[in-house]
Amino acid sequence: DHKKFKKLDSKKISSIKLNKSHWKILKRFISEEELLSLLKEEKVIKAEVKKSSEIIFYTKKRGAQDLGFVYIRGIIDLGLEFENLFLDRKQKEKIKNGILEKSKRSILENALILSVKKEVDLNEILKFLTK
Numbered sequence: 185d186h187k188k189f190k191k192l193d194s195k196k197i198s199s200i201k202l203n204k205s206h207w208k209i210l211k212r213f214i215s216e217e218e219l220l221s222l223l224k225e226e227k228v229i230k231a232e233v234k235k236s237s238e239i240i241f242y243t244k245k246r247g248a249q250d251l252g253f254v255y256i257r258g259i260i261d262l263g264l265e266f267e268n269l270f271l272d273r274k275q276k277e278k279i280k281n282g283i284l285e286k287s288k289r290s291i292l293e294n295a296l297i298l299s300v301k302k303e304v305d306l307n308e309i310l311k312f313l314t315k
Contacts, residue, residue, distance in 0.1 A: 200243050214289070219239075220235075
C-alpha cells in the first residue's frame, strides 16, 4: 500500500506546530512519546526535544504551487499474517484490517518525518488520516 502526497516548495512554506486539533486526529495512530522517539531515531529533531509542541512541521502557503509528488509506501511485517491464512472469514477480516492499520501507521510515520524535513504538508497528512 502507498500514498501520494504533494511535494512542498521549500520557498513557499509556513512553519506550524502541533495543536490540540492536530492531536485529536494523530492520537488515534501515534502517541506523543512514539512521535518523539521516531523523529529522534531518524535524526530529524534533536535529542533534547521533550515535547511535540517544540517540533516544527511545515505546510504550504496559500496559493503556493506543488512541485510534484512524494510517494510513501507503507511497510509491514507479514510474518504473523501468513501464519493466520487458514483462519475463518471473520478472523481473516480482522487480520486484513490490522494489516491496513499497520500500513497506514507506516505511511504516517514516514510522512511526519518528511513534513519536518519540509517536503510534505502536515495538513495533507491529517486529511489522509481522516479518510
